[in-house]
Amino acid sequence: FCFYSSRENFKPEMLKGKRVIVTGASTGIGEQMAYHLARMGAHVLVTARTEAKLQQVVERCRALGASSARLVSGSMEDMATTRQLVEVAEAELGGLDMLILNHVGKSYFNYFDGDVGHVQKLLNINFLSYVAMTVSALPMLKRSGGSIVVVSSMAGKVGFPFTVPYSATKFALDGFFSSLRQEFSIQSVNVSITLCILGFIDTENAMRAAADVLLMSPAPKEECALEIIKGGTLRQREVYYRYASTKLPLPNDNGTYKLIPLNRL
Numbered sequence: 010f011c012f013y014s015s016r017e018n019f020k021p022e023m024l025k026g027k028r029v030i031v032t033g034a035s036t037g038i039g040e041q042m043a044y045h046l047a048r049m050g051a052h053v054l055v056t057a058r059t060e061a062k063l064q065q066v067v068e069r070c071r072a073l074g075a076s077s078a079r080l081v082s083g084s085m086e087d088m089a090t091t092r093q094l095v096e097v098a099e100a101e102l103g104g105l106d107m108l109i110l111n112h113v114g115k116s117y118f119n120y121f122d123g124d125v126g127h128v129q130k131l132l133n134i135n136f137l138s139y140v141a142m143t144v145s146a147l148p149m150l151k152r153s154g155g156s157i158v159v160v161s162s163m164a165g166k167v168g169f170p171f172t173v174p175y176s177a178t179k180f181a182l183d184g185f186f187s188s189l190r191q192e193f194s195i196q197s198v199n200v201s202i203t204l205c206i207l208g209f210i211d212t213e214n215a216m217r218a219a220a221d222v223l224l225m226s227p228a229p230k231e232e233c234a235l236e237i238i239k240g241g242t243l244r245q246r247e248v249y250y251r252y253a254s255t256k257l258p259l260p261n262d263n264g265t266y267k268l269i270p271l272n273r274l
């Protein structure tokens with residue numbers, strides 16, 4: 010009851026004039042979040058590596074009615090990018106109301122291949138940069154009584170096959186942010202932390218990686234993006250978006266697959 014009644018309290022006007030950073034906003038769910046925020050009249054600051062794509066996202070945000078739209082391009086492997094983002098928010102927006110951490114580095118959807126270097130690289134992109142962004146943005150978020158939104162996955166709540174490095178980075182996010190949320194509560198820090206637990210979503214990259222293998226229909230990225238924004242705005246601890254029962258195909262040696270129900274793994 011509480012879950013549904015609070016969600017019904019959401020009004021798009023709540024985002025009007027709010028200053029929001031969205032990471033990983035050049036494609037997928039992040040891009041859709043930028044468009045929703047623009048329609049709601051927020052100040053949007055988007056980031057990712059591909060500047061040309063970000064430029065298009067910014068133009069569309071302006072057309073959709075954003076109070077303002079800006080970009081910072083750069084890799085989240087580089088601490089200079091996190092610093093620059095926070096500087097732009099401070100200097101040009103005068104602060105920050107919501108930090109949406111959504112980007113992920115490329116990984117594979119298959120058996121763990123033993124590449125430790127890849128795990129380290131993915132931890133830097135998917136986890137450490139989230140920590141760095143949070144630390145640098147925290148003074149601004151404390152001032153505004155703002156929100157941190159962390160996009161995670163069902164693979165960050167349960168051990169799921171074929172996502173070993175990725176899953177590790179998402180579990181790390183849960184540990185860091187759920188613990189930090191407790192400290193904020195003890196210290197009366199008025200900054201909310203919303204962890205988003207997503208199932209399979211129909212973004213281009215996820216479809217390319219997993220659509221042939223996963224026997225379930227993905228949920229739409231537009232609706233997913235909106236549910237994340239609602240949950241963050243209402244300061245929910247966690248957002249769960251679209252569960253479905255599914256069977257996992259396990260590869261045979263001859264290139265065919267056998268179907269294993271998840272409850273038998």
Ligand SMILES: NC(=O)C1=CN([C@@H]2O[C@H](COP(=O)(O)OP(=O)(O)OC[C@H]3O[C@@H](n4cnc5c(N)ncnc54)[C@H](OP(=O)(O)O)[C@@H]3O)[C@@H](O)[C@H]2O)C=CC1
Pocket residue numbers: 032033034035036037038039056057058059060062083084085086110111112113114115134160161162163207208209210211212213214215
């Ligand atoms: N789609 C799905 O099925 C699911 C997705 N999720 C989560 O949702 C979130 C969004 O996923 P989705 O929209 O599918 O992802 P996409 O692959 O579509 O987008 C990833 C974004 O991250 C950016 N990015 C990648 N590498 C870097 C880097 N090194 N530095 C900075 N930015 C980078 C990409 O832009 P660029 O390449 O330009 O840098 C892009 O904007 C992720 O946190 C993901 O884990 C969770 C469960 C399921």
Ligand SMILES: CC(C)CCC[C@@H](C)[C@H]1CC[C@H]2[C@@H]3C(=O)C=C4C[C@@H](O)CC[C@]4(C)[C@H]3CC[C@]12C
Pocket residue numbers: 116118161162163164169172207208209214215216218219223252253254255271
């Ligand atoms: C427990 C069951 C009822 C539901 C199972 C849901 C499963 C199928 C969902 C939960 C999390 C999902 C993965 C995810 O988080 C992100 C990515 C990255 C992307 O680039 C490629 C696809 C991939 C691996 C998703 C694949 C599908 C996963 C495993």
